[in-house]
Amino acid sequence: MKTYDEKHIKNVVLIGPAKSGKTTLAETMLFEAGIINRRGTVEDNSTISDYHEVEHERGSSVYATSLHTEWRDYKINIIDTPGLDDFIGEVISSIRVCDTAVLLLNAQNGVEVGTELLWNYVDRYNKPTILAVNQLDTDKASFSQTMEEAKAFFGPAVTIMQYPLNTGTGFDSIIDLLKMVMYKFPQGGGKPEKLPIPESEKERADALHNELVEKAAENDEGLMEQYFEKGTLDEDEMRQGLKIGMMKHQVFPVFCLSAKKDMGSGRMMGFIDNVAPSAIEMPAEITEEGQEVPCDPAAPTRLFVFRTLVEPRLGRLSFFKVLAGEVALGMELQNEKTNTSERIGQLFIADGKNRNPIERLKAGDIGCTLKLKNTYTNHTLNGKGATGNIQPIDFPTPKLRVAITAKNKQDDEKLGEILNEIHIEDPTIEVEYNQELKQVILGTQGELHLAVTKWRLENLYKMQVDFQKVKIPYRETIQRSATSTYRHKKQSGGAGQFGEVSLKVEPYYEGMPPLKEYPVRDTETIELPWGGKLVFNNCIVGGVIDARFLPSIMKGVMEKMAQGPLTGSYVRDVRVSVFDGKMHPVDSNDISFKIAGMMAFKEAFMQAEPQLLEPIQELEVLVPASLMGDVMTELQIRRGMILSMETEHDNQLIRARTPLAELDKLMTSLRNLSQGRAIVRSHFAEYAPVPADLQKRISEEYSKVEMAEAH
Incomplete structure (x- = not known):
């Protein structure tokens, strides 16, 4: 060729x-x-x-x-x-x-x-x-x-x-x-x-x-002068002007x-x-370090891998553009991203599934190669004398998220490896294990994208999977103050366990006044990893609880905040003040006060009008103007709140907020309603209170699950 x-x-x-x-x-x-x-x-x-x-x-x-x-x-x-x-x-x-x-x-x-x-x-x-x-x-x-x-x-x-x-x-x-x-x-x-x-x-x-x-003339001063002189341009001059205009x-x-x-x-x-x-x-490519890489055939070789395709019977195909120099069979190139060397053992021009072997490709050309060991999409391969990585392609984040499990639990590890391979091939698919939700989350660009991913898993990788709804990462907090005293006492021969803790819980907010009821000896403010704060006050006087047990009390509180009393969700924005308690000269120890602190916090929390918070997404929905009314109705059915509407050509851009719990159902409805013409973008906005009736139902469902697991 x-x-x-x-x-x-x-x-x-x-x-x-x-x-x-x-x-x-x-x-x-x-x-x-x-x-x-x-x-x-x-x-x-x-x-x-x-x-x-x-x-x-x-x-x-x-x-x-x-x-x-x-x-x-x-x-x-x-x-x-x-x-x-x-x-x-x-x-x-x-x-x-x-x-x-x-x-x-x-x-x-x-x-x-x-x-x-x-x-x-x-x-x-x-x-x-x-x-x-x-x-x-x-x-x-x-x-x-x-x-x-x-x-x-x-x-x-x-x-x-x-x-x-x-x-x-x-x-x-x-x-x-x-x-x-x-x-x-x-x-x-x-x-x-x-x-x-x-x-x-x-x-x-x-x-x-x-x-x-x-x-054609208006894009170049020289052509404009010729146009004024002759009153027209010939065909070659027009081509020149059109090219300049296209590039501008x-x-x-x-x-x-x-x-x-x-x-x-x-x-x-x-x-x-x-x-x-x-x-x-065309303008030069730019490296991550800001260096220009013009398309120069005399420069050191530089390839940019823009696509990876994994074919089960063939292996990994890497599609690249030759940005500079030339690539030839047998070349050794350096991948600076992985700090590894790659040998170009095979070189092709692709026509669909047909691979046409070729010995070399010049700067500006597009080709593919097989079985690079450590090179993936967005990686740069450099020849001798070239350094740096080309600025990567910025892929969009997923619009649809589901929890995925292997039907055969013994295949969980294998499923993880396959999903990682699929992500390498398609960076718009994201996979993560969510520690909070205890689920493997698969993110795709939509239902069809998800359906094709499932098809690939089942037909190409012979992996049977199930999809479940992603649990909602609720948060719990309180709406008023409450106090509680809990005594932990356990005796079973030898040394026992004893700890008694009295504490007060309050809703925390920035700038709230200092505690008045009890003298505060010291305060610790903790930025919670899941958002919000815990403010922990030590108000113990007279040595009723030894200072060495205060960290254990706080540890107990933190453990319960990591699995909230209402629904097992993370607790945020609470001020806890330990103001009284009792010790035993022999039986008091760290575990006793950790348990007493945990249980006292749980009781006080449930008395303080607990409030469940849900994540709210901000949406931008672009739809044909004729569908605006139907889309707004659908948003409102899904507990959405319309923020604004703007006209964009013959379409309407609707900005709204809707709970994350409604988002998957909303995406499906909008796609069906618009026959796939609706474009939806979303990002996290805030946590907001869950309606009382819904909070009651979610809390009751959680209690039933807890009781079932206890038995």
């Missing part, structure tokens, strides 16, 4: 909402270039891109898939990405390493909610972007409506390069404003005929062409497509060759 230099390599990522036609377009691009001689279809599970079994079962992309095509002496690396929010990690890593984003707009739906989510990441990484209006051959296609929405959302950077002469089932002609010709496709698609622009379209085409010339994020060229019928993709590929920037023209 030919090795291309850095000037003739173009890296593009195909992004767009579900059903926008990314996989079909990728298939068509490979077919146009002659890489494949027959186009597969998503419906028949025969595309190069969607080759995983789970993608065939679901009928849509789950993984980002690397492909390549060769078009007129250029190599175009293509990454086809999933369209659903659940698999956003696959999209983000692909956007990060590609040099141009091809954002597909479904001509039937225009700018969808999913489009906006994807654009946030394209905009964050400032990637040159082509807008590809696809499915112009469908009944409800509307190019004008799609352009209206695109300009409202993306702004004046939307630059029409082409427009369709006709849309709908009769779509077969595109007016190209750069070349000023009409492309007319044969029935069923394929290679178009170049024709003059019809007289009926001359006026419109000329006006749009002039707009295109002005757009001031030009988003618009192309017309029917990927399914192979109309328009060849022209867009020619534009990618001639105009879209290569890696060497």
Whole structure:
């Protein structure tokens, strides 16, 4: 296979909402270039891109898939990405390493909610972007409506390069404003005929062409001067201006497509060759130490691993971009993150499941290798003379959390190893053992992401699992003060146990006045690891309890606070004052006062109007305006409180707060309600009191469990 230099390599990522036609377009691009001689279809599970079994079962992309095509002496690396929010990690890593984003707009739906989510990441990484209006051959296609929405959302950077002469089932002609010709496709698609622009379209085409010339000229002073001198620009000058505009994020060229019928993709590929920037023209990557790493073929070798794929029968595949220098078979590279050396024993260009062996790859190219021992996503491999790690990809935190267990308890350790492997492959999946809840928590981006993870566990790893609800990390506190005295006495031959403790509990808050009833000899303030404080006052006078037993009393209080009296949850924000007690000259010891302190605290706590607190999440819900009323109703049903509403283009951004206990059910309801178009972001806001009726039910359920375990 030919090795291309850095000037003739173009890296593009195909992004767009579900059903926008990314996989079909990728298939068509490979077919146009002659890489494949027959186009597969998503419906028949025969595309190069969607080759995983789970993608065939679901009928849509789950993984980002690397492909390549060769078009007129250029190599175009293509990454086809999933369209659903659940698999956003696959999209983000692909956007990060590609040099141009091809954002597909479904001509039937225009700018969808999913489009906006994807654009946030394209905009964050400032990637040159082509807008590809696809499915112009469908009944409800509307190019004008799609352009209206695109300009409202993306702004004046939307630059029409082409427009369709006709849309709908009769779509077969595109007016190209750069070349000023009409492309007319044969029935069923394929290679178009170049024709003059019809007289009926001359006026419109000329006006749009002039707009295109002005757009190309305004991005460069030299081109602007030439435009003023000549009144126009030639085709090469326009290409130059468009490239500069794309790199400044001031030009988003618009192309017309029917990927399914192979109309328009060849022209867009020619534009990618001639105009879209290569890696060497893009801004330098930056290391964690702030060092610039330009795409320099003469520099020391540097690879950035942007994706890891674990295939049970093949091993671990590491996908990388050559940021500088070149990589060749047999090279030894240093991973500074793990401080290990890695040998490149195999080198491939991937086309779906096909691995094409190659001896070397130049700066700017994308490839993959097998069985690196200690290298994972976000790691940098450096050749001799290169140091530092490239700034990592920032992946989103999980939106859905479940507790996971192996059906066979003997497989718990093995399940942990498998989940760690899955996290390596997909960093948007998080796994943790929660000491407070005594559960292994699996975090995913949504229900579909969770379903695919379960499918992988059961089908690829042969691991049967169960999911349970994640317990809610409630907190307990009190609403008034109370006192209690507890005597611990135990005699069983020989030395006995004796300790008596009298204490007062109060709700603690910042700036509360000092204790008045009893003299405070000393105070200890403890910042609790789970949040809040314990203020412990020693008010003992006259030596009724020896000072050496005070730490044991506090230890007993702390143990009970770690498993609260009401529901077994952590206790926070309490002031405890030990003011009296009794000792025995022989039987008093640390354990006696620890137990007495614990039980006195428990009794006083239950008399002080205990209050259960629950975590509250702050939400941002982005939905089409037509669904706003239904979404607000759903939030209120889930004990949500609406904070504000804002209009964002044709959508509504609703800010609200809802209890964490309602969040999973809410996510499911919103996804069903909006047919997956709602985008929900959440973060912890505060702890707030649980309603009295719900507190009673939770407390009673806890008491029943305690009684059952006691028997």
